[in-house]
Amino acid sequence: MQAEAKVRIGLEVHCQLTALRTKLFCACSSDYRSSEPNEKVCPVCFGLPGTLPVLNAKAVEYAAMIALALDCSVAGRSLFYRKNYFYPDLPKGFQISQYDKAGGVPLASSGHLEVEGKAVRITRIQLEEDPGKLTYEGTIDRSSHSLVDYNRAGIALVEIVTEPDLEDARGAKMFLEKLRSLIESLGVSDGELDGAMRCDANISLAGGARVEVKNISSFKEVEKALNYEILRQRTFSGAASSETRHWDERRSITIAMRSKEEEQDYRYFPEPDLPPILLGAAAVDGVRRSMPEVADSKAARFAREYGLSPQLARELAANKALSAFFEECARLHTGYQEMAGLSVSELSAEDVTGERAVAPADYVELVKMVESDAITRAQAKEALREATRTGRPAREVVRSKNLSAVADEGAIAAVIERVAAARPGSLEEAARDKKAFSFFVGQVLKEEPKAQPAIVARLLASRLRAKKT
Amino acid sequence: MDPLSVKARQVPSLVAGGSLSAEEYVASILERVERLDGRIHAYLQVDREGALARARDVDKRARRGERVGRLAGLGVAVKDNVCVASLQATCASRVLEGFFPPYTATAVERVQREDGIVIGKTNMDEFGMGNSTLNSGYGPTLNPWDASRVPGGSSGGSAAAVAAGMASVAIGSDTGGSIRCPASFCSVVGLKPTYGRVSRYGLIAYANSLEQIGPMGGDPEAVSALFYAMAGHDPRDATTSREPPRGRGGAGLEGLRVGRVREFFGEGADPRVRERVLDGCSRLEGMGAHVEDVSLGSLPHSLAVYYIIAMAEASSNLSRYDGVRYGLPSEKGTADWNSAYARTRSAGFGEEVKRRILMGTFVLSAGYYEAYYVRAQKVREIISREFSLAFKGFDLLVGPTMPVLPPRVGDEPTPLEEYLIDINTVAANLAGLPAASVPCGYEGNLPVGMQLIAPRFREDVLLDAAVALVGEGGAPRPAEAP
Numbered sequence: 005m006q007a008e009a010k011v012r013i014g015l016e017v018h019c020q021l022t023a024l025r026t027k028l029f030c031a032c033s034s035d036y037r038s039s040e041p042n043e044k045v046c047p048v049c050f051g052l053p054g055t056l057p058v059l060n061a062k063a064v065e066y067a068a069m070i071a072l073a074l075d076c077s078v079a080g081r082s083l084f085y086r087k088n089y090f091y092p093d094l095p096k097g098f099q100i101s102q103y104d105k106a107g108g109v110p111l112a113s114s115g116h117l118e119v120e121g122k123a124v125r126i127t128r129i130q131l132e133e134d135p136g137k138l139t140y141e142g143t144i145d146r147s148s149h150s151l152v153d154y155n156r157a158g159i160a161l162v163e164i165v166t167e168p169d170l171e172d173a174r175g176a177k178m179f180l181e182k183l184r185s186l187i188e189s190l191g192v193s194d195g196e197l198d199g200a201m202r203c204d205a206n207i208s209l210a211g212g213a214r215v216e217v218k219n220i221s222s223f224k225e226v227e228k229a230l231n232y233e234i235l236r237q238r239t240f241s242g243a244a245s246s247e248t249r250h251w252d253e254r255r256s257i258t259i260a261m262r263s264k265e266e267e268q269d270y271r272y273f274p275e276p277d278l279p280p281i282l283l284g285a286a287a288v289d290g291v292r293r294s295m296p297e298v299a300d301s302k303a304a305r306f307a308r309e310y311g312l313s314p315q316l317a318r319e320l321a322a323n324k325a326l327s328a329f330f331e332e333c334a335r336l337h338t339g340y341q342e343m344a345g346l347s348v349s350e351l352s353a354e355d356v357t358g359e360r361a362v363a364p365a366d367y368v369e370l371v372k373m374v375e376s377d378a379i380t381r382a383q384a385k386e387a388l389r390e391a392t393r394t395g396r397p398a399r400e401v402v403r404s405k406n407l408s409a410v411a412d413e414g415a416i417a418a419v420i421e422r423v424a425a426a427r428p429g430s431l432e433e434a435a436r437d438k439k440a441f442s443f444f445v446g447q448v449l450k451e452e453p454k455a456q457p458a459i460v461a462r463l464l465a466s467r468l469r470a471k472k473t
Numbered sequence: 474m475d476p477l478s479v480k481a482r483q484v485p486s487l488v489a490g491g492s493l494s495a496e497e498y499v500a501s502i503l504e505r506v507e508r509l510d511g512r513i514h515a516y517l518q519v520d521r522e523g524a525l526a527r528a529r530d531v532d533k534r535a536r537r538g539e540r541v542g543r544l545a546g547l548g549v550a551v552k553d554n555v556c557v558a559s560l561q562a563t564c565a566s567r568v569l570e571g572f573f574p575p576y577t578a579t580a581v582e583r584v585q586r587e588d589g590i591v592i593g594k595t596n597m598d599e600f601g602m603g604n605s606t607l608n609s610g611y612g613p614t615l616n617p618w619d620a621s622r623v624p625g626g627s628s629g630g631s632a633a634a635v636a637a638g639m640a641s642v643a644i645g646s647d648t649g650g651s652i653r654c655p656a657s658f659c660s661v662v663g664l665k666p667t668y669g670r671v672s673r674y675g676l677i678a679y680a681n682s683l684e685q686i687g688p689m690g691g692d693p694e695a696v697s698a699l700f701y702a703m704a705g706h707d708p709r710d711a712t713t714s715r716e717p718p719r720g721r722g723g724a725g726l727e728g729l730r731v732g733r734v735r736e737f738f739g740e741g742a743d744p745r746v747r748e749r750v751l752d753g754c755s756r757l758e759g760m761g762a763h764v765e766d767v768s769l770g771s772l773p774h775s776l777a778v779y780y781i782i783a784m785a786e787a788s789s790n791l792s793r794y795d796g797v798r799y800g801l802p803s804e805k806g807t808a809d810w811n812s813a814y815a816r817t818r819s820a821g822f823g824e825e826v827k828r829r830i831l832m833g834t835f836v837l838s839a840g841y842y843e844a845y846y847v848r849a850q851k852v853r854e855i856i857s858r859e860f861s862l863a864f865k866g867f868d869l870l871v872g873p874t875m876p877v878l879p880p881r882v883g884d885e886p887t888p889l890e891e892y893l894i895d896i897n898t899v900a901a902n903l904a905g906l907p908a909a910s911v912p913c914g915y916e917g918n919l920p921v922g923m924q925l926i927a928p929r930f931r932e933d934v935l936l937d938a939a940v941a942l943v944g945e946g947g948a949p950r951p952a953e954a955p
Contacts, residue, residue, distance in 0.1 A: 047576055051793050053564075053677040054556045054574060058711050088789050088837070092810050097792020106842060150810075152797070271837035273846060276682035276786060279711055 009210040011234055013176050014168035016204040019187060020134065021066045021160040022194045028133045028160035029057030029100065036155035037198065049158030051095030056277050059084075063131060063160040064281055066192040067111055068291045070162055071129045073186055073298045076115030078288050083109055084131075084275040089268055092152050093136040101163075102130035103272045111281065117186070118300070119179045125167040131281075134159040156199075168206065173230035176205065180223045189298050189324055205230060209237050213246040217258055220251045233258050302327060310340035320344050325353035332364040333371075343371050346381070350388050360395030362388065370398045380456050382449070383407040410454040417463055419455065423447045435468045476501040480947060481547060481641040481695035485588075488546035491535050495528040495546035499590055502548040506592070506639045514614050515624075515634040517553050518561055519593035524548065527590045542588030544702055547695065549584055550640035552631050553594040554601060555686060556675040557581050560591075564677050565609040566599045568821025569800045578675020579710065580644065580686045580703040587702045592640050595630025599823045600791065601646060601679040603627050604654045604895060605880065608825045613882065616658060618918055618951040622879040625655030628689065632659040635690050636951055642690035642699045648679050649779050650874075650898025652687045653910035657874035657922025660912040660948050662696045662939050663689040667929050668905030669714040671700075672707030678790040680783040681712075683902040691948040693911075693939040697721065700932060714930070721933040726760040726941050729934075730867045732767035737872020737897045737924070739773075749921035750873045753913030753942070757871075760941055767863055767870065771856045772900055778856070779899035780892060781836050781849040788833025794821060828888060857904040864928040869938060872897055874910040874922035901926050909935040912948045 024034050030048035048055045071078050085103040102110045115126035136157040140147035164183070170176045180203065184195040195201040203226055208214040215237065220229050229251040236258065249258040283291075297305075303321035306312045312320065321327055326347055333343050347356075347367075355362055370387060373379045379387070379402060387407060391398040401407075410416060423444065424431045430447075433440040441464070448460045474497055479487065487493035503521055510516055528546065535541050551557055554564040556574035563569040581591065598608040606614040606629025614629045616622040617637040624633040628645030632655030635643045645652040647665035656663025664687045671686045678684070688699035704718040733754055738747055758764050796802055796817030797810075808816070822830070836845035863870060877894055880886065901908035906926050913923035923942070927934045 047574075050798065052574065052576075052799070053569070053572070053793065054554075054562070054576070054578065054675045056674050056710050058709060086789050088792060090792065090795065090811070090814055092795075092797055095793065095798065097795065098789050107847065269839045271789070271834065271839075271842075273785060273789070273837055273842075276680075277678075277710075277712065 011171055012168040012208050013170040014206045015166045017164040018202045019162045019193050020200045021063055021192050022197055022200050023192045024062055024160055026060055027158035028060050028063050029158055034159055039155055041153035044155040050154055065291055067131045067162045069190045069192055069295050071112030072292055073190055074115035074117055074126050076112035076126055076129055078112045078283050079109050080284055082111045082281045084278045085272045086275050088271040093138050095154055095157055100275055101132035104128055106272050119182050124169045124179055127165040127167055130163050132161050134161045173227045176230055177227045186298055191296055207233050216248045217251050225253055228256055312344050316344050319348045323353055325357050329356040333368050337368040339371050339375050350385050355392045360392055362391055366397045366399055377409055377456055379407050380409045382453060409456050416455050416460055419448050419452045420464055420467055474501045477638050481692040484547050485543055485545040489535055489541045495531040498546050499524050499528040499548050509637050513617055513633050513637055514612055515595055515630040515639055516593045517596050517611055520560055524590050524592050531588050543698055544587040544589035547589045547641040548592045549589045550592050550595045550631050550634040550643035552597055552628050552645050554646055554677040555644055557591055560594055564600045565597045565611055567610040568794045572800045579672035579707045583702050595634055597630055598627035599826050601627040601648050601651055602825050602829055608823055610823055616879055621881055623882055625658030627651040629655045631689050632656055632661055635661050642695050645689050646676055646684055646686050648684040649902050650895050653874050653898050656689055656910040658879040660920030661689055661691050662693045662911050664700055664909045666932055667907045669712050671703045672710040672713050674707055674709040680786040693943045697936040719930055719933045721937055726762045729762040731757055731762045731764045732867035732870045733764055734870050734872045735766055735768045736772040742873060742876040745916045746873045746921050749914035750923050753923040769859050769863055771859050774852050775856055775900040775903055776896050778849045778852045779903055781845050784829045784833035785837050785846050788830045791830055853903045856900055860904045868934055870926040872924055874924040878916055878919045907932045907935055909939055911939045911942050
């Protein structure tokens with residue numbers, strides 16, 4: 005079997021700016037998900053003759069935030085273009101979008117997003133309006149008619165196009181997840197909402213033609229669709245032709261839609277009803293200053309300012325609420341590593357923001373107890389669980405449950421002997437093998453949960469040395 | 474009463490003072506419409522009850538001594554591509570039959586706020602595409618000066634209505650001359666404002682980057698009042714200017730530097746038209762203006778540039794007429810949506826509209842876009858620059874509005890011949906400049922109009938000049954419509 009051809013995947017992500025209260029070009033509410041069909045429409049987004057689009061300035065700001073978070077360069081002057089095609093979900097017969105050819109300038113270009121240490125290049129970012137939505141009775145091929153709902157028409161979309169830098173389906177999924185959490189951390193979109201983030205993919209195997217796969221409704225489906233398409237192209241090696249295919253979610257296959265020769269001519273030209281988007285250096289700086297810190301730079305700062313390990317800093321930064329909680333605690337106490345570690349492993353966003361949220365001062369006291377060996381980390385966790393369940397202060401839990409670490413080394417040494425006696429040969433194994441050593445410590449802690457793991461380990465190590473000699 | 478016995482400019486103050494009843498005045502206009510419009514066909518729809526109700530309301534407020542608007546009592550004819558809530562808006566196209574917009578155009582809203590009274594919606598070339606008002610899906614409008622002649626277009630209904638005294642003033646729209654051409658052929662004053670001066674919200678688009686709503690009428694002072702009522706920034710139209718409209722100096726023409734544009738008097742021009750416009754220039758000189766010849770070398774290209782851009786934009790603007798949401802319903806039955814669209818559009822659009830959609834689609838197509846659309850935009854820039862340069866030496870540029878006298882209804886020119894007579898009007902749209910047509914003489918009983926073009930946002934100069942040229946009495950009336 006010959007070596008498998010290298011796969012190149014590029015993505016085109018469409019992200020609704022769900023944090024906007026209104027649509028991109030009119031004052032209609034953008035909160036359409038629980039509405040009756042055609043309830044959230046007005047003459048403008050319904051495309052009635054004589055109406056004109058007026059740009060939502062907040063949408064530009066949000067799109068620029070995404071662009072900056074992806075290290076793109078933002079165009080000082082970009083243009084809206086009309087993309088002309090007939091389709092019943094398109095009320096004007098054209099979509100107002102942006103374009104990078106025919107003299108068009110998109111909002112931003114040339115960025116990147118790092119995924120597992122590798123940069124995925126962002127080609128461009130542009131603003132456009134979402135079309136409406138067609139629904140069918142039953143399945144698309146058996147329905148006698150289709151129904152059209154324009155509630156979604158005119159919702160602000162940001163399109164993010166990558167270079168074909170991804171190499172497999174898993175990588176594509178990781179990229180999308182990272183992108184989603186980045187966008188969420190900016191507070192401009194909630195990617196969890198149905199249809200808020202959608203994606204098209206183009207896939208080519210080395211030497212083969214580029215195939216575009218459309219209609220992928222969620223990130224879960226992306227992995228499936230890509231794996232299917234890679235397998236299909238490998239199986240029919242050399243047969244892949246330049247075409248657009250449709251992901252059929254129900255049957256989990258891609259179906260041919262049209263070949264490259266049949267591609268529509270969208271007759272792009274500048275939208276005469278909208279002036280250019282102007283984003284000068286000062287405006288871009290303003291956006292930058294108003295941006296919440298995104299996860300990657302926050303993680304770097306945590307590592308730098310608090311000396312957290314890179315792994316811990318990343319995990320903490322990925323959770324907005326925990327990050328904020330941690331920084332409050334960091335003002336009260338300098339045991340950064342312990343505070344960060346314990347919150348990442350034990351606390352959720354709900355635990356620090358909800359009704360029964362842990363107070364930073366209370367948490368800091370708890371951490372101090374761990375640091376002074378007054379309680380074990382396991383006890384601290386227990387106290388936190390109880391505190392977040394009941395809303396009582398963790399310190400009070402410690403007191404009422406009488407939690408305290410066993411500091412008596414003689415008592416712990418006795419437990420070690422008991423465990424060794426119960427499992428003949430286990431001491432010898434622990435001396436030879438690191439894993440067995442940890443397992444032994446675990447057994448001791450099981451017997452005596454109040455023992456400090458560090459003390460157990462120290463005592464066990466000296467016991468082993470004693471045995472050798 | 475006879476509505477012609479009172480000058481339009483005097484109506485608002487007479488109504489405000491209680492010496493003229495708006496209801497009586499409007500009723501007399503409606504009476505003329507009833508008597509004359511069977512023959513002229515300026516209106517597609519007359520809002521008799523609505524107009525009278527509004528007039529009564531104005532009278533009531535005037536009687537109570539409350540403030541009434543600056544256009545109080547004036548009967549306003551509105552071109553059918555300008556939306557008025559609850560009145561059908563067809564753009565003279567069958568494809569929009571049954572479309573009642575739920576909103577009123579900003580320009581009309583402002584007119585109504587000043588107590589102008591909408592008489593009805595006027596005929597036009599379908600979607601503004603033409604200069605004769607023959608291209609209407611609802612039959613042609615005839616010229617009140619000579620019913621065998623066209624009134625010009627596309628705002629032919631509005632021009633004919635004011636010329637025949639079936640409205641005090643009228644609202645038109647001008648994409649490449651659609652206000653000025655019929656103003657010239659019907660001997661009224663018509664003003665196309667600077668691009669961005671009047672809101673386009675509610676104007677059903679033909680070519681967005683070129684067109685403006687503007688005033689028309691026989692009395693230049695009333696035209697001026699109508700213009701100032703409509704002008705100004707509108708948050709619903711992102712292309713409107715925030716610069717406030719410049720008020721008129723009211724000065725005479727003493728010292729005004731007028732450039733007679735050689736290209737406007739070019740070889741295609743009817744010598745009789747040329748003579749009358751040269752007479753007009755002499756009158757300007759007589760009033761103290763300095764008239765000099767000037768040449769703008771890029772003007773001969775303006776027609777090709779105009780048609781490429783206008784058709785390109787039109788092909789996109791008119792895509793929405795698919796019969797799905799409003800207008801001409803596509804027949805019920807089983808068809809894929811593509812053929813249903815084709816059926817609606819084949820039945821709904823007239824020949825000229827179809828021709829322009831096809832040509833516009835062509836010039837935007839991959840492979841032709843650069844050669845046509847992009848190049849046209851570059852030449853448009855050059856034309857704009859040339860005007861800016863000319864305005865360093867002149868306050869006003871003039872020439873014949875139309876190179877010909879009003880054509881006969883049965884002439885049936887080829888499309889190209891029809892396009893060619895727009896040669897003098899399209900440049901102002903390409904450059905976004907304010908331009909007016911002002912009556913300046915007659916050949917027999919056929920009117921000749923002079924076009925005046927001013928620098929951006931200098932409508933004040935155009936209106937002052939129009940007032941000076943037309944004089945106190947207003948434009949003459951046609952004998953055909955006594």
